[in-house]
Each structure stands twice: as C-alpha cells, then as structure tokens.
Amino acid sequence: MPKNTIHRLLSPLLLWRLRHVNDRVYLIVVSILVGIVAGLAAVLLKTSVHSSQELLYSWVPEQYRVFALSFYPIIGVALTVLFTRYVLGGNLSRGIGPVIYNIARQGSIVPRSKLYSQLVTSFLTVTFGGSAGLEAPISVTGSAIGSNTARVLRIGRRERRLLTGCGAAAGVAAIFNSPIAGVLFAVEVILSELSAAYFVPLLISSATATVVSKALYAGQPFVLITTSWPVEAVPFYLMLALFTALLSVYMIRVYFWADKFFERQRGTFRKVLLGGLALGLLVFIFPPLYGEGYNIVQLLLGGHASQLVDGSLFSVYRDDSVWLVLLVAAGSMLLKVAATTITIGAGGNGGMFGSSLFAGALCGFIFARLINLSGLYPISEVHFIVLGMAGTLAGVVHAPLTGIFLIAEITGGYAMFVPLMVVTSVSYLITRYFEPYSVYTRKLVQRGVYVHQDRDRGLLAQLDLFQLVQTDFQPVRPTDTLGELVNTFRHATRNVFPVVDAEGHLHGVVTLDTVRDALFDDEHYTTTRVRDLMIDPPAVVRPDDTITDTLRCMEELGAPALPVVNGHDRYVGFILKSTILANYRRQLIKESEV
CATH class of the missing domain: 1.10.3080.10 (Clc chloride channel)
Structure with a gap:
C-alpha cells in the first residue's frame, strides 16, 4: 500500500489521538504494539529455522551426515546471495552496526527493507548450517519495526529513536525469553544514551515480546538450577x-x-x-x-x-x-x-x-x-x-x-x-x-561515527563534513601575476584565496595579510607571480578526516578555516569553524526537540 494512502487512512485516527490521548500513554501503547510484532517476528524466525534444520538433518542417513553438514552451508550462503542480489538489489547491510549508524546519523530512520530482509537472509543462512547467530538479524528486524511504526504514526524524532530501541529490545527478549536482558542490550548496544523516563516503554515492549514468545514458542534455550556458589x-x-x-x-x-x-x-x-x-x-x-x-x-x-x-x-x-x-x-x-x-x-x-x-x-x-x-x-x-x-x-x-x-x-x-x-x-x-x-x-x-562517546562528540559525528564545505572562495593560478591577483581581490568577498593549478590540485593559499605590502608595489605587478606570494595552509582536510578531528586541528592551530581536498588531492573548498559550530548548534536543538 502506498505511503500516502496509509497516511490518509490513519489521519482521522491520529487526529483523534491528539485530542484524547496524551503523549506518554500513546508512547506506551505503541511500544506494546512494537513488542507484539517484534515478538512474532522472533518466534517466526526461530521456529522456521529449527523446524527446517530438523527436516534437513532427517533427510540424510547417519553414515553420510558429516558430508551433508559440510555441503549444506554453501547452499545456504548461495541462496542468501541470490536473494540479496535479485530481490534486495545487492543491499543487505548485515549486522547491528548499520542500525547504530541509522540512529547516530540518520535520525533513527531504518530502511523498510529491513522489515523482511534480515529474516529471510538469516533464515537461509542459518537453516543450512551457516555458523552465525540469529540475534543480530532479529534485533535489526525489531529496530526496523520500531522505526517504521514511528514513521507511519508520525511520531517525533526522539520517540522514533526510543521505539527503534524498543524493537531491538523486544527481538532479543523474545529470542531468549529474557526481558531485562533485552532492555539492557538496547541501552548498552543500540542507544548511546537514554533518559530514565524512557525505561518504561522499553520494559513494556520487551516484556510484551517475551509474553508472545512464551505463548507461542519456548524460546529459552538453556536451563540451569543452582542455589549457591563457593x-x-x-x-x-x-x-x-x-x-x-x-x-x-x-x-x-x-x-x-x-x-x-x-x-x-x-x-x-x-x-x-x-x-x-x-x-x-x-x-x-x-x-x-x-x-x-x-x-x-x-x-x-x-x-x-x-x-x-x-x-x-x-x-x-x-x-x-x-x-x-x-x-x-x-x-x-x-x-x-x-x-x-x-x-x-x-x-x-x-x-x-x-x-x-x-x-x-x-x-x-x-x-x-x-x-x-x-x-x-x-x-x-x-x-x-x-x-x-x-x-x-x-x-x-x-x-x-x-x-x-x-x-x-x-x-x-x-x-x-x-x-x-x-x-x-x-x-x-x-x-x-x-x-x-x-x-x-x-x-x-x-x-x-562515534556513538557511545560524550554527547558533544556524538552530535558532531552526526554532521557530514563535505556537506559543510564552502565553495565560494575564489581560486587563483600559481602563474597569475600580482596585477591579476589585485584585480581578483577587488571582486572577492573572502580574504583567503586557494592557489590551484589547471588540474585542480591545491598548491597553497594567498591571504590579504600576507600580500598587503606587495599590493602597493606597482613596479612588480607584471613580474611577481602568485607562486612567489603563496604560503602553505596550516593543514589540509582530507576525506578520511572526521569533523571532530578537523575541529580539534582548528583549535590547536588557531585557524578559522582550512582547505578541503578530495580523494585525488584536488581542491574542493574551505571548511569554516563558524560553519561547524553553527550546524552543531542546530543539531543540538533538533536532538532536544520533543
């Protein structure tokens, strides 16, 4: 069903909710819904994998079983690759890392494809003996359930982040029938920080998934009764x-x-x-x-x-x-x-x-x-x-x-x-x-992407350095004369000029302060070249440099701006400290919105 159609059908319900149900109660109700769906997904995956494994195991006579078990995994991996290529377009994003990235950099928006892609691919892999666990795929599926439920119900950014964690907690809780462990997994691994008030939706979602799992599938794999330790x-x-x-x-x-x-x-x-x-x-x-x-x-x-x-x-x-x-x-x-x-x-x-x-x-x-x-x-x-x-x-x-x-x-x-x-x-x-x-x-x-460090570093990590690059700095050639440079100064709005050759490589920079004395030397307007006046920049920002490292470098060097080059060492623009701090402030306001 198209997204706009879903929103149109839900609009009367959402309007009624705004008038009659407060945000806290509504969040708890949605966390229960997320817990139910994530619990069902976990039960479906575990049940289907174990039933299919027993079927595959029973097909082979015991004397040939070791050879079959050695051959099955390649079938499972091949089927997973085929599904990934022809159904998912080659984009699977395995593991929990991408979900942590979605939370840290993409406003807790987990792609809709993860609602089913992790279930199908992990089923194919592990059913045929792939030597890996199902916890990460079901945790990712739960996160996708929470995130996309929040998107469909038009829930705010902070609550969407919480519901993403609720889905992850519910998935782990349902697999092991361990609600507290599910909550702690979400807090320690998925979410970098959490307000104490948000523990209630997490607990409720995790407990709901455990109830679903208990009712449909004995998901607790181990039993140990002990009374003491020496x-x-x-x-x-x-x-x-x-x-x-x-x-x-x-x-x-x-x-x-x-x-x-x-x-x-x-x-x-x-x-x-x-x-x-x-x-x-x-x-x-x-x-x-x-x-x-x-x-x-x-x-x-x-x-x-x-x-x-x-x-x-x-x-x-x-x-x-x-x-x-x-x-x-x-x-x-x-x-x-x-x-x-x-x-x-x-x-x-x-x-x-x-x-x-x-x-x-x-x-x-x-x-x-x-x-x-x-x-x-x-x-x-x-x-x-x-x-x-x-x-x-x-x-x-x-x-x-x-x-x-x-x-x-x-x-x-x-x-x-x-x-x-x-x-x-x-x-x-x-x-x-x-x-x-x-x-x-x-x-x-x-x-x-720093996700479990201090809050400032985490917010800075959400900024994309190359999106903050300023490209309105007027480049000059190393072979330009002083007269041509002066003419460039007259029409420029910046006081720093990158020196770039015909291939786009950065050779240095020219600033008004460094050439102030030469500006009044009319006799050398045609004989002095820009390459004679340029200086090396304090540092150069490269593609593998982070925002945090760039800002620290600016602080240490006392530089308000640094030139940026791409992977081929070609000039791109300048990054300004003021631009970084302004975007950090906007990110801080956005994260604080309820």
Missing part, C-alpha cells in the same frame, strides 16, 4: 575473566581481519565458492561449528561433553579420552569466529552475539575441566560454562550488564549474580583496554 572459587572466577577477555580480544581482531580479507576479494560468486568451501572444511573437521551451536552448549550444560566428538574425524580414534574432547572443544572455540566471519563475508547473514555465547561456553568448559584435572580445587563445570558465556559476550559486544542478566535469565542462575558480576566486569575492562570498541562499533568509529 567463596573459595573467587580466584578461579578472576582467572576465567582473564581468559574470556583474551578470547574476546582474539575474536574481535580475527573478525575484522577476516572481514577485510573478504572485502578485498572481487566477484560475488567467487566469495560464495571460496567461503562456502572454507566453511564446509571447518564443519567437516569440527562439526560443532555447524549452525548457531546452542545444541552444543546444551550438551555441555547437561554434562555430555564427550558427545562433542560425535560425527567428527576424531570419532574414529575415540576411546573416551578427555584430551580428545578438549582438543575438539578448543578447536571449535578458536575457529568459531572464523566460521562466523566466513559465513558473513561469503554473503550469508548472521551475527556474533550467538557465536560469542558458543565460544564462551567452550572456554568455561575447557577452563573448568583443566582445573578439575589438575586437582587444585573441585569446581562446577556447569557454573564456569555459563560464566564463560557471560564474560565473552561482555567482552565482544562491550555490554557487561547484558551479559549478566541474559545468562541469569536464560539459565535460571540468579544465585550466580556475584560470580557473573565479577567475571563480566573484569572481562569487559580488560577487553576494552586492548579493544576500545566493540565488534559492532569498531567499523563505525573508523568511519568517524
């Missing part, structure tokens, strides 16, 4: 935090290294073939890498770690050796991030959220099993498995509160709150020391 184990909690922090740093760095590798590859179907074969090989050697991996976590929590070897090449040597199990666990833990990145880089869709939980569970298991084998102190492997999940999630996503409450809610381990706080906080702090930005925000920061 104080004597605190040193081991700290040691585990260190290991999960190192694992988090490793995962972030490998993720972006592999991401750059795939960006350098040319040809869509070459990526599909290369990535599909690599992923198939990894799954063939380490079958736990197939799909999300939550079934493996459930095996660990159930005390069935020996089944990690089932279906792998190592099963032919199986003699119930604990070292063989640890070898498969360690290989799967270290290669999970590679499998996820290959899945995404080859053209599939998924996220690092579930992969972090998977790798963290294996990390906790390996650590606990080694401590128990050493005889130092008997510790609960189940406790350390869930603590490893929380610590790794906190490090990779930079969301310690989400890690604490998610694990507490989905495992029923509220008695583990203190160990959870110890492991997640230490893991987060150590990871952030080595990797200041999360797996979701690092690429955005490289593009100059």
Whole structure:
C-alpha cells in the first residue's frame, strides 16, 4: 500500500489521538504494539529455522551426515546471495552496526527493507548450517519495526529513536525469553544514551515480546538450577575473566581481519565458492561449528561433553579420552569466529552475539575441566560454562550488564549474580583496554561515527563534513601575476584565496595579510607571480578526516578555516569553524526537540 494512502487512512485516527490521548500513554501503547510484532517476528524466525534444520538433518542417513553438514552451508550462503542480489538489489547491510549508524546519523530512520530482509537472509543462512547467530538479524528486524511504526504514526524524532530501541529490545527478549536482558542490550548496544523516563516503554515492549514468545514458542534455550556458589572459587572466577577477555580480544581482531580479507576479494560468486568451501572444511573437521551451536552448549550444560566428538574425524580414534574432547572443544572455540566471519563475508547473514555465547561456553568448559584435572580445587563445570558465556559476550559486544542478566535469565542462575558480576566486569575492562570498541562499533568509529562517546562528540559525528564545505572562495593560478591577483581581490568577498593549478590540485593559499605590502608595489605587478606570494595552509582536510578531528586541528592551530581536498588531492573548498559550530548548534536543538 502506498505511503500516502496509509497516511490518509490513519489521519482521522491520529487526529483523534491528539485530542484524547496524551503523549506518554500513546508512547506506551505503541511500544506494546512494537513488542507484539517484534515478538512474532522472533518466534517466526526461530521456529522456521529449527523446524527446517530438523527436516534437513532427517533427510540424510547417519553414515553420510558429516558430508551433508559440510555441503549444506554453501547452499545456504548461495541462496542468501541470490536473494540479496535479485530481490534486495545487492543491499543487505548485515549486522547491528548499520542500525547504530541509522540512529547516530540518520535520525533513527531504518530502511523498510529491513522489515523482511534480515529474516529471510538469516533464515537461509542459518537453516543450512551457516555458523552465525540469529540475534543480530532479529534485533535489526525489531529496530526496523520500531522505526517504521514511528514513521507511519508520525511520531517525533526522539520517540522514533526510543521505539527503534524498543524493537531491538523486544527481538532479543523474545529470542531468549529474557526481558531485562533485552532492555539492557538496547541501552548498552543500540542507544548511546537514554533518559530514565524512557525505561518504561522499553520494559513494556520487551516484556510484551517475551509474553508472545512464551505463548507461542519456548524460546529459552538453556536451563540451569543452582542455589549457591563457593567463596573459595573467587580466584578461579578472576582467572576465567582473564581468559574470556583474551578470547574476546582474539575474536574481535580475527573478525575484522577476516572481514577485510573478504572485502578485498572481487566477484560475488567467487566469495560464495571460496567461503562456502572454507566453511564446509571447518564443519567437516569440527562439526560443532555447524549452525548457531546452542545444541552444543546444551550438551555441555547437561554434562555430555564427550558427545562433542560425535560425527567428527576424531570419532574414529575415540576411546573416551578427555584430551580428545578438549582438543575438539578448543578447536571449535578458536575457529568459531572464523566460521562466523566466513559465513558473513561469503554473503550469508548472521551475527556474533550467538557465536560469542558458543565460544564462551567452550572456554568455561575447557577452563573448568583443566582445573578439575589438575586437582587444585573441585569446581562446577556447569557454573564456569555459563560464566564463560557471560564474560565473552561482555567482552565482544562491550555490554557487561547484558551479559549478566541474559545468562541469569536464560539459565535460571540468579544465585550466580556475584560470580557473573565479577567475571563480566573484569572481562569487559580488560577487553576494552586492548579493544576500545566493540565488534559492532569498531567499523563505525573508523568511519568517524562515534556513538557511545560524550554527547558533544556524538552530535558532531552526526554532521557530514563535505556537506559543510564552502565553495565560494575564489581560486587563483600559481602563474597569475600580482596585477591579476589585485584585480581578483577587488571582486572577492573572502580574504583567503586557494592557489590551484589547471588540474585542480591545491598548491597553497594567498591571504590579504600576507600580500598587503606587495599590493602597493606597482613596479612588480607584471613580474611577481602568485607562486612567489603563496604560503602553505596550516593543514589540509582530507576525506578520511572526521569533523571532530578537523575541529580539534582548528583549535590547536588557531585557524578559522582550512582547505578541503578530495580523494585525488584536488581542491574542493574551505571548511569554516563558524560553519561547524553553527550546524552543531542546530543539531543540538533538533536532538532536544520533543
């Protein structure tokens, strides 16, 4: 239905609302609506993926299953690429990073295509064994639901931002049946700052989605009943935090290294073939890498770690050796991030959220099993498995509160709150020391989009530097004479003149102050050239410079304006400090509007 038609049909309802329903109540009602729709989307995705996986699994005889599991992923990635190219026009925008960008730079306007694109592509990828999680796609879908609901209902900019967060919170809450974790995920990852009054719509949306999920689908994947934890184990909690922090740093760095590798590859179907074969090989050697991996976590929590070897090449040597199990666990833990990145880089869709939980569970298991084998102190492997999940999630996503409450809610381990706080906080702090930005925000920061820094920096980051460039500065040639320069001065409105050659390259600048004495030297009007009078600018702004860096440079140099060049070092114009500050003020007013 066309957008104008929708607005025309809704106009009487919106007018009635303005007369009879106050803004706060209306926002709560809309947040409930967003929670219902996002919850239904999460249930649809989870149910369809799990049902389809069981169907694919049952088709293949057991003796050929390992070969099928190695071949399925390339089919899923290929189908995802075909859908992306021929239905979405090649534009998928994977992951949560683009949504954070939509909020930071585009007024929380999430493209309508994300209402369905993330669901379909993640379904195709993960159903066929793509080694990635469904949390990011459903979170993006929820954000799109919230954003576009606000647009259709003509809700203001700030409320649209809130409803975008409500959708993300509802999606995560519905997947795990964990409403508090959904809210905290939205606050820590999606929204850079939040007024305390806005927690109510977030809580309501998240709780609504959880109710929908509970009613239609048992979305809570893990169950753990525990009543206490030993104080004597605190040193081991700290040691585990260190290991999960190192694992988090490793995962972030490998993720972006592999991401750059795939960006350098040319040809869509070459990526599909290369990535599909690599992923198939990894799954063939380490079958736990197939799909999300939550079934493996459930095996660990159930005390069935020996089944990690089932279906792998190592099963032919199986003699119930604990070292063989640890070898498969360690290989799967270290290669999970590679499998996820290959899945995404080859053209599939998924996220690092579930992969972090998977790798963290294996990390906790390996650590606990080694401590128990050493005889130092008997510790609960189940406790350390869930603590490893929380610590790794906190490090990779930079969301310690989400890690604490998610694990507490989905495992029923509220008695583990203190160990959870110890492991997640230490893991987060150590990871952030080595990797200041999360797996979701690092690429955005490289593009100059600061989303979780101070408010001033965040507002500046929303400005587009090249849109602020002033192009009314009169350029002069290096070969122009002093007389020609004087004639240019007579008709100019600026007192700075860029010196540009015929190819458009910037050679320097001429200002009235630097040539004031020469202006009165009539004898040299025909012999003195502009190249003899020009000076180097204090600095030059290039395409990869951010607004924040440019403003800082101006402050340090005391320069009111700096020349700007493009990627080919050709002159574009000047950026003025006054222009930056004026646009910053307008952005501040816009953000403060109710």
